[in-house]
Amino acid sequence: MFLDKASPLFGKINVYPPEGGKQRVEIYIRLDQRVENMEIGIAIDGSASMQPLFAANLPKAFRQPGSNVMEPVVRRLCNFVCDYSGDGTVLPIYWAVGNGGKEIEPIGKVSGAASKTLPVEGPKSSWGGHTSLLPALDYFLSEFSQANWVIVLFITDGRIEDLDAVVARAMEVGKEVVAEKKRKFKFVVVGLTHAGVRETEIEAMKENLEKLDNMFDGTELEGKVDLWDCKLAEQMNELQDIWDEVDFGITIPGNAQISDDRGNVIQSYSDGIPQRMEFSVSPETSSVTIEIAGETIVQPLS
Template sequence: MIKKANDLFGKINVYHVEQGKKRVEIYIRLDQRVENMRVGIAIDGSASMMSLFAANIPKLFRQPGANVMEPVVRHLSRYICDYSGDGTVSLLYWAVGTGGREIEPISTFNSTQTSQIPVDGPNQQVWGTGTKLLPALNHFLSQFKDADWTILLFISDGVLEDFEEIKKRAMEVGNEIVAGTRKHCKFIMIGIGEADEKQLQELDDMFDGTQLGTNHGIDLWDCKLASNMDQLSDIWNEVDFGITLPGTARILDSKHQLLQNYVDGIPQRMEFYVNEHESAVTIEIAGQVIVQSLAGEYDDK
């Protein structure tokens, strides 16, 4: 993990050296509400998730903290409420019922209610016997059809059984955005436990090299693997919403060579390459000069 030199930054990723270079991503932390942004969280309610909710232990015998999902979902929901346009977040369980084809809406909560969100797993439907994501995606797309920004977080621990249908629907959404019939969208898939890393990567890259991606900048999916629950609650800090912030920024190496120059706005995710031996960069942004260390544990991507 890279230590942040300034609270302006969210997550900082430094990736393994390739051809004498390191690739660096610096996410700018959003610190205010995004107008007319609606946010939904869809929690995997399939049978394989039962142990994370401690649902396989009678409530009378559960030890405090046995339900590891509840504090994480509450924390994530509370955090998101500070950024959603109306200060709320909508939750549901997906992959419930026979074949995992159903959803079970929980409710919509504001920040003062998030500490009491019941996160015990589905109670109107049985735990799912499959993992079908499309019903949850379509539910939120319908619910938030008039939003300027639709942000959807999906939590899953398994293989998406309707993977091809999900990709097809995402392509349709991309075309809707280009046609002007739908506003901005970002879908965040967070894989935990036995989540299929190959599927996550394919979703993340599905618009690369396509007409929608190349000509229109469509990049709907941001897929992450969370190896533990702490990472799950922090995932919001490394989401690229595709937002361009006003202002200018310059990034320089230790020899004051220009690595990146943003003159017409600053992307929320800044990306640049540095020499493999560079241990820090200087970032001129928002009237500040920040020396950011690149030392720490590197990522694999």
């Protein structure tokens, strides 16, 4: 379960089911800085159902200004994430292109400045007839093989047709992360809903996103790694929401103290604050009080 945030300092807040008389809580602190040796990719769905969002279903002579709604969205995303990547660039691609929907079309690395005028009109090759995510995932894992930190943002409006293969590949990545503890990955999937997609496809997409988000539950990696953060675009209020569940592994200068609703101190940080604060409370705890950055914040847990 994740909750509404009591402060703009916070990203995502997760409250896990009680276990052994305790309830685990995670609170992510929002970060606003460049991360050394981080590579970021953006994968834009190039399947046929996306054509209306690019106005690609209309002859160019009939397209009205602003009818390509994807271009400004992708430009803003690219510009935003460039402020975080290690070298100030992002690598966008189209995925799910070609007859089988299993091809990708790289756009090439762009800087924040270049992203402001980046043409985003859809793939130059044919629009995909299916939606296969694994080729895009494998592409970025290969391209960013030397990076300590890899974040990939996938944008899609449909059901992921090779979901089982994606889960299997992500399980391999998760095991590598736990075993080596050197590299970090986060795959963010943003689902789009629009008039051109049938309701059954939207429901299938939501089921896919939930399965990816929870793929490690009940496995040997549960609680050890969290690769996916899946959300619907309509639930996002601002671009910063992309990072709500990304643990950059950074310690923030300062100190903090967390108390339960009975005044008991349950966690304190005296020499730096982890960007992902994790602690346990008793299941009946309704809120915690967090003293941080000169503020006293009461955060409900239900």
